[in-house]
Amino acid sequence: MPHAADSEDPKLTATHVAVREARSLANEATLSQLTSMVSHDPAADISEVLKRESTAYPRLVDELAEAFNSSPVDESHNDDHQPSVATGLLDLLVDGSVKVTHSLDQSVLNLVHPASECDEVLNHIPKEMAAAFNQLIRGGKILFQLHDTFVIELGPSHVVKVAQSLDPDHIDNIQYVATHVPKLPIPHCLGVLRSDQRTCLFMSRATGTTLESVWPDLSTTQKTSVQEQLNSLFRLLRTPTAEDSGSGVRLGSFTSGLCKDLRRNQRISSAPLRTEAEFNDFLLQHPNKTVTPCVEMLRSSMKDDHRIVMTHGDLHPRNNMVILEVSQAIPVQVEVMHTEHKVVRVSSIIDWEAAGWYPESWEFVKAVSMIDPRGPLSDWIDFLPTDAIGYFPMEFSIDRLLDQWLG
Structure with a gap:
């Protein structure tokens, strides 16, 4: 047996x-x-x-x-098979x-x-x-x-x-x-x-919750406080100069030196760009489109002499973490469970994929362009840290027209 x-x-x-x-x-x-x-x-x-x-x-x-x-x-089994x-x-x-x-x-x-x-x-x-x-x-x-x-x-x-x-x-x-x-x-x-x-x-881990998740519930005073805090933080970001990068004036991500343009599809420059003029030319490049006279007119209106500064590149409420804290000034007997009774503290700025050296107008342009003007963040533009990043409505308007052409 x-x-x-x-x-x-x-x-x-x-x-x-x-x-x-x-x-x-x-x-x-x-x-x-x-x-x-x-x-x-x-x-x-x-x-x-x-x-x-x-x-x-x-x-x-x-x-x-x-x-x-x-x-x-089976008969075809290979001993070297992984x-x-x-x-x-x-x-x-x-x-x-x-x-x-x-x-x-x-x-x-x-x-x-x-x-x-x-x-x-x-x-x-x-x-x-x-x-x-x-x-x-x-x-x-x-x-x-x-x-x-x-x-x-x-x-x-x-x-x-x-x-x-x-x-x-x-x-x-x-x-x-x-x-x-x-x-x-x-x-x-x-x-x-x-x-x-x-x-x-x-x-x-960045502590807190995203600013986007609480923004609709914040009061004007709270939103102004966030704006002031972001002004302070973005002044810090802009303290180093382009020369501090060790390679002189060079646009693009801090290490790779490649420029990015985030729209419906991300575009990346094929090589480092040294001037804003080269950067503007890059913005007008599209593999499936021919530059029209109207687009050439847009290009002629684009400034080539902005300062080159450290830039986050995606200043959206989802990329700002905040902590809601009970204010010490509020009497104990007051109900403080609601958002409007709390102090909002910016705890972290996250998502740095699009960061790098860019024209000083780029932060404002991207911060505005990524917001739905009819959505719950529609008033974000009113509370941008413009004291630190500047206010560039003309550059934004040109970029919107360019966005329509790029499709």
Whole structure:
């Protein structure tokens, strides 16, 4: 009588091995997170982690098992065949190929790995750490989503931006601004992982909520306060000069030197531009359109002698984080739960993909052009920080006509 193992289905055996491998990785990732929490605070409340893992753990095991499970054995089986890796919309690969393109801050490593085991400089992260990051990201709260780009909360102090083909200027720009304007409140880059075409940008979390979400409920006094705060912050941004960049006058993103024009579709210059005249010529370039006499007239009306200044490039209420605080001047007996009774404090300016050296009028033009004049933010133009960024209605009007031509 044959031994039971002799008649065992090899496919079932492979599946069993894959499940054991998957559980081994999932267990190590889960244990790493719990060990990290307890090592920092032996009395830490781990109930939320356990609650999250009750649903995240089975999914992780299933996906890892699928990743490790080999193809069915047949006559054409190739010993060199690599198992396919299950990659969800947010997942890093778990095959050891995840690159560390910007060093991970210790605080990020502490989220998934005990500090005592992460002293070495990592160029790639091991597969068990990739699995731990996948668990961490899946269990986070999605704060923002646009197409295949997500911003996910990883706790009170960290977020991660996960995207396919993340614009590298976002990373370089926030690092440049943090270095050259250290007093400006912005998120800080805490490391970057790249997995195939997916990029994970870890950042410090900007506290509060977006100005866009509360703007319709703010009083005129509160909106004026926001305007005054933004004036102060944008004066800071404009303190460095173009010569401070180390390369003289050069337009475009702080590191790459490429100019961007965000409209219905983003356009990027093919090479660095050195003058505003070149920048204006770039604005009139369209691969499918021929410059008409009317457009030539617009070009002749565009100034070529604005100062070149540090620019955010997307000054929209969604890119300003604010905190609503109870005013100490309000008597205790007054109900202060409503927005209009609170002080609004600008806590951070976020999203620096479009930032760089640009003509001084560009900030105003873009800040106005991205607002629906009939929507809930229609009065945003009345509270722009024009003392700092200037007031350029002529340049805006020309840009609107140009926008209609570009389509």
